[in-house]
Amino acid sequence: MQFKPVDTSNFKMNLLRTLLLTPLLLLVPFTGGTLTVAQESPTVSETDSTTKGAPYVPTPHHVARKMLQLGNVTSNDVVYDLGSGDGRIVIMAAKEFGARGVGVEIDSALIQRARRKAREAGVADQVEFRQADLFEVDLRDATVVTLYLWPDMNNRLRPKLRRELSAGDRIVSHSFDIDEWPADTTVSMGKASVAADTKTLFRWTIPDSTSSE
């Protein structure tokens, strides 16, 4: 009996297709059901942060800038980005707004990338990137907190934000709000006709402890 050589080319094509498409499909729910490809270096993190929380989808730079403006960031501020990805929000806060910043990220590869980018941007002495679970990090130093996380993560963070931040501190979230905590400002960016281009930003200000909120 003669063995026929197996043609593996189809299998290889399917494997390649699966490897290429799986990360994109993982991003679909995070972009509101619209398949939006991340703008720069799209990756789903190697340590699979999807099992821990939100996947890595970077905030476009112009949206990051708007978030920092909405948070009234100045050189007096310490900006914490919870789930900081490649560090772009913290790096921009330092470079363009003169603030100090801390990025908290669970994925070690992203931490390394953020530290490299901070050095390249010349702000390594103003920023710090901590590899940690964002629910475990002490936020008492922060004056502005930025978020681009799943809604349930925002909701779980709410008591911690209220406990550890002080009156007048700001929280700015990209895309997702916080249940039963009305934002004091909501901003829509982009073309309403192109759903994938529309970004909603929410800002909360920690009230005075004497306020009824």
Ligand SMILES: C[S@@+](CC[C@H](N)C(=O)[O-])C[C@H]1O[C@@H](n2cnc3c(N)ncnc32)[C@H](O)[C@@H]1O
């Ligand atoms: C949607 S990305 C946002 C990245 C960045 N903040 C931005 O706006 O460009 C969410 C990030 O949160 C990180 N992340 C998810 N769960 C986390 C957790 N429990 N602790 C720390 N980082 C987490 C992911 O690895 C990912 O980089």
